[in-house]
Amino acid sequence: MGHQSVIAALSAAEHDPDADWSLPGWLYTDPEYHALEMERVIRPSWQIVCHVSDLAKPGDWRTIDYIGESVIVVRGDDMELRAFTNVCRHRAMRLVEGGKGCAKKLVCPYHAWVYETDGRLTGVPMKGDYPALKLEENGLAPVALEVWHGFVFVCLKPGVFPTVGEMMAPYEAEVAPYRFADMRTISETRLRPRDVNWKNVGDNYSDNLHIPVAHDGLVRIFGKSYEIGADDWVDRLKGDLVDKPSGNFWERFYQTHLPRVDHLPEESQRRWLYYKLWPNIAFDIYADQIDFMQWLPISPTTCVLREMAFALPDESRTMKLVRYANWRINRVVNKEDTWLIERVQQGMASDTYGAGPIGKSEVCLRSFARKIRALTPEARLHKAPPAGWSKA
Numbered sequence: 441m442g443h444q445s446v447i448a449a450l451s452a453a454e455h456d457p458d459a460d461w462s463l464p465g466w467l468y469t470d471p472e473y474h475a476l477e478m479e480r481v482i483r484p485s486w487q488i489v490c491h492v493s494d495l496a497k498p499g500d501w502r503t504i505d506y507i508g509e510s511v512i513v514v515r516g517d518d519m520e521l522r523a524f525t526n527v528c529r530h531r532a533m534r535l536v537e538g539g540k541g542c543a544k545k546l547v548c549p550y551h552a553w554v555y556e557t558d559g560r561l562t563g564v565p566m567k568g569d570y571p572a573l574k575l576e577e578n579g580l581a582p583v584a585l586e587v588w589h590g591f592v593f594v595c596l597k598p599g600v601f602p603t604v605g606e607m608m609a610p611y612e613a614e615v616a617p618y619r620f621a622d623m624r625t626i627s628e629t630r631l632r633p634r635d636v637n638w639k640n641v642g643d644n645y646s647d648n649l650h651i652p653v654a655h656d657g658l659v660r661i662f663g664k665s666y667e668i669g670a671d672d673w674v675d676r677l678k679g680d681l682v683d684k685p686s687g688n689f690w691e692r693f694y695q696t697h698l699p700r701v702d703h704l705p706e707e708s709q710r711r712w713l714y715y716k717l718w719p720n721i722a723f724d725i726y727a728d729q730i731d732f733m734q735w736l737p738i739s740p741t742t743c744v745l746r747e748m749a750f751a752l753p754d755e756s757r758t759m760k761l762v763r764y765a766n767w768r769i770n771r772v773v774n775k776e777d778t779w780l781i782e783r784v785q786q787g788m789a790s791d792t793y794g795a796g797p798i799g800k801s802e803v804c805l806r807s808f809a810r811k812i813r814a815l816t817p818e819a820r821l822h823k824a825p826p827a828g829w830s831k832a
Contacts, residue, residue, distance in 0.1 A: 590621030646804030
């Protein structure tokens, strides 16, 4: 299904009567559906890897592993960024291990085949021993790459969904003042496994109704200013810090000491701005920093959170303490969310659960469910169909 076909399918599904129902529980546990979802949803989607500043020198590389693939992004000798699958063309050995490094050439640790940083195969020991080998036809397999405001994204199957730039186009004026391209990494990539289906993480991220129930800290610092909205491919959420001092030390410290950032407009000075990009990436934008998070599927009932933090260079003691306070506040929020999604995942496996009614105010959950149903019509069923349905 191509880009235009997906958009047409979503348009046709806009007035579907299923819009008043959430996605059914079996989509969060079923192995057959999970396999289909990886091909229809995750493989064609864009995934963040790092910031361009993490790949400053020729030979600098970063990796991301998901749905059985390992992708390497590398800065070439010509200073161009390229992405390839991390797979030697000889015996499928991984060329690099770990999340980052720097290499003049990519040398396979199995049989010492040599690749340039532009992907060309240039060295093969005992080259005459391979009658079928043509160096020019056995370079590294390329992967689609996009740089958006300094952030590097890759896609295993491009052309199905919009690019990151296309998805975020409606919000360009709002994000431009933050100067993302000038930022630097302030927290290395963290991987946090979770015993939940990947969709449960995203559903919770965009859920507005649980904020006043489950997050006392956010209520203290936002008051009643929390809002959500859904575009075709992006959820936008925001909360503005209230002036009333919180009774919590770190919340009050953040409220009191958050410094003014001169390049931001007035409405952004004390705003926590959240975007969730289709289907599994979120970034939390603060005046002091930006946090990226993506939830990468592992199995029908497990995923891993991949997190990074970036900020403009600022070594002042106040900014360092404010960023630490930010982390302390959100550590509590993350702990609360983990408790919630783990128990939702358990409930999704119950035979008594089919699909739940969904409120008109739950616009983000409605938007996500509509796209899932458009991509896989069987997702409308409240109970799983007989095994083998995806091959029918």
